[in-house]
Amino acid sequence: MRAVTVTSPQGLDSIEIAELPVPQPGPGQLRVRVRASAVHPADLAAANGAFAHLTPPGVQRVLGWDLAGTVEAVGSGVQRFQPGDEVVGLTFWLAAGAGVQAEVALVDEASAVHAPVGVDPALAATLPLNALTAADALDLAALPSGATLAVFGAAGAVGGFAIQLAAARGLRVLGVASAQDEQLVRDYGATWFVDRSTQPAARIRDLVGAGVDGVYDPALAGAEALAAVRDGGVYVNGYPVAPESQRGIRTEGVQVAADGVRLAELVELVESGRLRLRLADTYPLAEAATAYKRLAEGGVRGGVVLLP
Incomplete structure (x- = not known):
């Protein structure tokens, strides 16, 4: 072969x-x-x-x-x-x-x-890999329905799944991506959109006040993404390594697991039209x-x- x-x-x-x-x-x-x-x-x-x-x-x-x-x-x-x-x-x-x-x-x-x-x-x-990674990241964030989540790299393969899955959990999602991808990101379920070429953290705070409850950062924006999180919020990195905490922020690093049970749930979402x-x-x-x-x-x- x-x-x-x-x-x-x-x-x-x-x-x-x-x-x-x-x-x-x-x-x-x-x-x-x-x-x-x-x-x-x-x-x-x-x-x-x-x-x-x-x-x-x-x-x-x-x-x-x-x-x-x-x-x-x-x-x-x-x-x-x-x-x-x-x-x-x-x-x-x-x-x-x-x-x-x-x-x-x-x-x-x-x-x-x-x-x-x-x-x-x-x-x-x-x-499998991208959707499972996004689902695992949201599990790590552990945000309740109604909380705010910013996804950096929102138009990317993992980010797109993260927005859809977060919206399905009842989170209010803010997508950060290139300006040309705004409609795509909104179609995925983002409530707000921020152009990544601006100063995203400052723009996010303009939109939601003290900062979002959580950030998922598959784009590896690092310090800029961390700055968008409110004091005491949560930041999930796109790599398994979690950055150093600051301002009481809980930091996590996501590592995908080969989980057939979770993958079956994602397949059901695809078949029902709830996951694109x-x-x-x-x-x-x-x-x-x-x-x-x-x-x-x-x-x-x-x-x-x-x-x-």
Whole structure:
């Protein structure tokens, strides 16, 4: 099978398409014929060597976190799936032996769910990592209905899910993004919009007084985003590392979990029309390096997806 790999990650030019043996499912695993797999900033980081310390020198590693595809075979103990089932799933790449940007991939039964009915696989593949990350961030924020939340990077893949999920929880959402994305951000459910090219923290305080109850910062705006939070509020970083607290603000860092139960809830939201998916572009697996470079250029609105 063909797979997107890095052996000595030193930049996007180190991405290779390799021929590898078809993996066999172990206990509790599904072997999936991949129909689509999204490319994420975490993949860019891996290709650029950010996680090289997790891989011994010279070891070839398949990239990719999430997929949509068809179950080909199941390992012992699998009960919820059988060959022919359409699924979406997530593998925690930092700990997994291999990723899913390949013609065939393994995922754990516990981190896979039946794919949303009637949704194209390329679109479905944009759901698992980004939506789960947004949902986990909102759980960390733990804001009650009616509270105010600012989302920096509101038009991005994670930010767009965060706004929709926050609005569904009854939060009053303020989206920070490029001026050209105002209508998109409002369509996602934002009550207010702030142009990121202004001084967002000051503008936010103009709109909501002493500052918002919480900020989710997948754009990694850092100090500017933290300054928008009221004293004693909460700030959730787009990285797992939480910044130092100030003014009594509780600070958190989000780390996505491969949670099939939560993913099933998100699929239900998609099927009911309460959660929108957005696709930016698709690329053949053989053009993975081009897809990575497109994401690295920035300004992508929706998922960048590889089609084996």
